[in-house]
Amino acid sequence: MSQALQLATRWAVKQIQTICREKGLHFDEIIIDGMVNFLAGTALEKYVTVMAKADGLIPSVSAASIIAKVARDQFMAEQDTIYPGYGFASNAGYGVARHREAIERLGVTPLHRLSFAPLAKYADNEVKLQAASRKNPKHKPTTTRQIGDASEAVAAEELMRRGHRIIDRNWRTRWCEVDIISMKDDIIYFTEVKHRKNNQAGDGIAAITSHKLHKMKLAVKLYSSRKPGDYRLLAVATTGSPPHVINIVEI
Structure with missing residues (x-):
């Protein structure tokens, strides 16, 4: 949890810095509620x-x-x-009894933190991410965000079915974002998920522009600066409501 809080704190501060620069604002103190300085070792530590x-x-x-x-x-x-059955609207993700029972019955979703000890057993690739929006047609995603989340969920599920281990979801920096980062056979894959309501004009992969490809390559460069390795780019096309995967290609 401390790592998650540290990451969240640093993301939040980066966003505040960006807003301050855009609006010509300044700050002279960062107050962290708690007992741990999550900005320790950074240039901002002196403000904390x-x-x-x-x-x-x-x-x-x-x-x-x-x-x-x-x-x-x-x-x-x-x-x-998007993930009915877990009671997220009422339990907000906290580990109440009904939530734990739902996990036992339905499996985990991309929202669940598998580094949390009680969920560690679900880290095995044989346990699929539960794509509830696909398995429960009456709960179709409707907003753009819901459709995007559901598309990424089924894409992650399909990658896992093909032997990938999901490393991260929605990894982002100030300059770029990656929908899914996964590993298979010691190769790390950066995946962009594109959804189209139908494929009459071609699948979503056609929507990956040169600008988007440049952003994906930038993401690899930034990520690999901390974790050297063999990297590849993938694109996943989804369609329909609820979404389903129709194509996966290396780009």
């Missing part, structure tokens, strides 16, 4: 004040806490329509 129970002491931190909770609840309510 670590404060236990800051959400009850500092008005701006209180406001941020409320915004974060509301945003999380809204996100989980959306995910409940």
Whole structure:
């Protein structure tokens, strides 16, 4: 969990820095609610004040806490329509009894953190990601975001069926984003998922422009600077509602 919090903190601060630059704003303090400085070892460490129970002491931190909770609840309510059966709209992803029972019955989704000890057994590739939007036709995704999430879920499931191990989902930097990062036979694959309502004008792979390809190559360059290895690019085309995979090609 501490690694996830560190990553979330650093992503949040990067976004704030970007907004500040765009609007000509400045900050002179970063207050972290808790006991751990997740920016330790970075250039921003000098701005950090670590404060236990800051959400009850500092008005701006209180406001941020409320915004974060509301945003999380809204996100989980959306995910409940994509992955029905887990009760995300009511439990917000917390490990209550009914949620744990649903995992035993349905398996895990891309939302579940497999580094969490009780879920470690699901890290085995033989346990498929549960693509509820496909298995439950009455719960069809409707918004663009829901369709995108459902498309990525079925793409990840298909890659796993083909022997890939999913390393990351929606890996992003300030400059680029990758839908799925997976590994097979010691090769790391960066996958872009493209969905089209129908394939009358060709599948979604045709929508991968030279600009998008450049972004994918940039992502590989940034990622490989920390983790050298053999990298390949994949494109997955999905169609229909709920989405299903119709094509996977190396690009």
